[in-house]
Amino acid sequence: VQLSNVRCFGGGGKGRSWKWRRMLRFPHISQCMELGNTIARDYSSLCVKQPIGRKLFCLFCQSKPELRHCNSLLDKMGEYEVQSDEDRKSFGMQIINRFLSRQVPDLHEFLSGAPFLQYLQSMYFERFLQWKMVERQPVTKHTFRQYRMLGKGGFGEVWACQVRASGKMYACKKLEKTHMKKRRGEAMALNEKQILEKLNSRFVVSLAYAYETKQSLCLVLSIMNGGDLRFHIYNIGPPGLEPARVRFYAAEVCCGLHHLHQRNIVYRDLKPENILLDDNGHIRISDLGLAVKLSGGNLVRGRVGTLGYMAPEVIGHEYYGISPDWWGLGCLVYEMTAGRSPFKRQGEQLTAKEMERRIQETEEVYRKTFSSETEDFCRSLLTKDPRQRLGCRRCGVEGVKSHPFFSTINFRRLDAGVIEPPFKPNVHTLSTHTC
CATH class of the missing domain: 1.10.510.10 (Transferase(Phosphotransferase) domain 1)
Known part of the structure; x- marks a missing residue:
């Protein structure tokens, strides 16, 4: 979406709103303690599957001299996965010669032990809780600026929209409640929302936000400007x-x-x-x-x-x-x-x-x-x-x-x-x- 050529509804056509940036401010850590007591403290879900959790755990490891080599190994293993077939063997040998021996335990098994327990007591985990609190802020139609209509579907319209706090663009799929009720599409809309919530794939549209107004159920999705x-x-x-x-x-x-x-x-x-x-x-x-x-x-x-x-x-x-x-x-x-x-x-x-x-x-x-x-x-x-x-x-x-x-x-x-x-x-x- 070329913003310079699109009529903006509110906000004067500006990108990131300084007023709305307050939404992105981290709460004081004392406000996150209750969340910290209820969140499941599982290494895989906190430090591997969630992007922000993975990033903060890597920063924690980087702050510990005895764990820095683990970070380096994880980085190299990631690079190995995307090597071309002709370079893969030689790159793998470099990793083996630099990092591995018969005495080295499984890396994630090692990190999920004492290092993970240390992480849970660190400032990095406190920052993770602050991120989670920001994520849990209520989302309404006022969270976004609305731009041009991108298309129409059986139950409503799709509009380009922008998060006021961050300036990031999305596609807002507005499912009109009256149309859904007439055509018995409520279950279909709920099904789509529930499935998208479980997915994290670069090849499937991502659900960033969901909210409802009096007239519509709104799914805020990855914006795809290239056509179908x-x-x-x-x-x-x-x-x-x-x-x-x-x-x-x-x-x-x-x-x-x-x-x-x-x-x-x-x-x-x-x-x-x-x-x-x-x-x-x-x-x-x-x-x-x-x-x-x-x-x-x-x-x-x-x-x-x-x-x-x-x-x-x-x-x-x-x-x-x-x-x-x-x-x-x-x-x-x-x-x-x-x-x-x-x-x-x-x-x-x-x-x-x-x-x-x-x-x-x-x-x-x-x-x-x-x-x-x-x-x-x-x-x-x-x-x-x-x-x-x-x-x-x-x-x-x-x-x-x-x-x-x-x-x-x-x-x-x-x-x-x-x-x-x-x-x-x-x-x-x-x-x-x-x-």
Whole structure:
């Protein structure tokens, strides 16, 4: 969002508000004692999973001469994970020669002992509690400035907004309560909020804040200014995308699906409109209202999603697990490559019954725009039998990542966000289509 060209509602068009910066002031540590008594003091959740907790624990270790080498080892291990395949072996040997011996215990096991207990008595943990108190401040519509509308959905609108205290931009998804009630969408909205609260993935939109007004339930999400994949497939140049972009977007979607599946979440609505690009050209999966969490490894049954992208087992009212998501990835790769969906030509009018028949009975057509690797990848994902589908076999997601279609993708580096996207959206061009 280019703020200089956007009308601002309140605040005079300024960025960070000095008045609202008071929200970011840390409370006195005496005000945090009650929180300190109630918070779960678990090493993994406090010092590994939470970014601010991890940072403060690292600062604590850096302040202790006897623990500094642990910090250095953690840093080097992080660097090792994003090394290219040709440099990985030599870099690993450097780590072994510098840090490791047969007597060295597991690093996190060591840090979770006496060092963690010392950390809990330090000023760094007090600072962590202050951060937690700031996080718990009430959020209302007055926390944000509102800018232009980014788009409309079935239950409301999406607006660009800015946190008054920090100046950071987000997308505010306003779900109108009257529309949700008429269309029985309350459960869907609550489901999306609850699932997003559990996720922390660079490939899925992040929920930063949630609040409600008299008229709306508001979800404040990662802002994605680069448009959706459908726009890029059909509105910029001839239909379809270049092979490098197809491969890159498919790989990032694969990582996003993997992160969801690790938490037993099935997405169930994978289509180009729901894949959004940021300013730099990275993608995120959005709109998780139809996602479902599998409990205890159980399967689910339900005809949900968008018909042109539904898997045969969904149309057939069968029980399923993660299989519809891998089918959706096959549809997505096909559409990005061919400039049309697998079972319907662009502009073709089909009845729902005919679309269902094609998905369940007919084979998709592959033309010369498909390389042999891309065709095999799509065929493997668009297998009618979910038990034989790529991603659903015994090798799981590793079978997808190791397919020749992804031979040029280093998934370790991709997961770390260090691979440069092959395309950077022109935000000015996009804004003329979305205003």
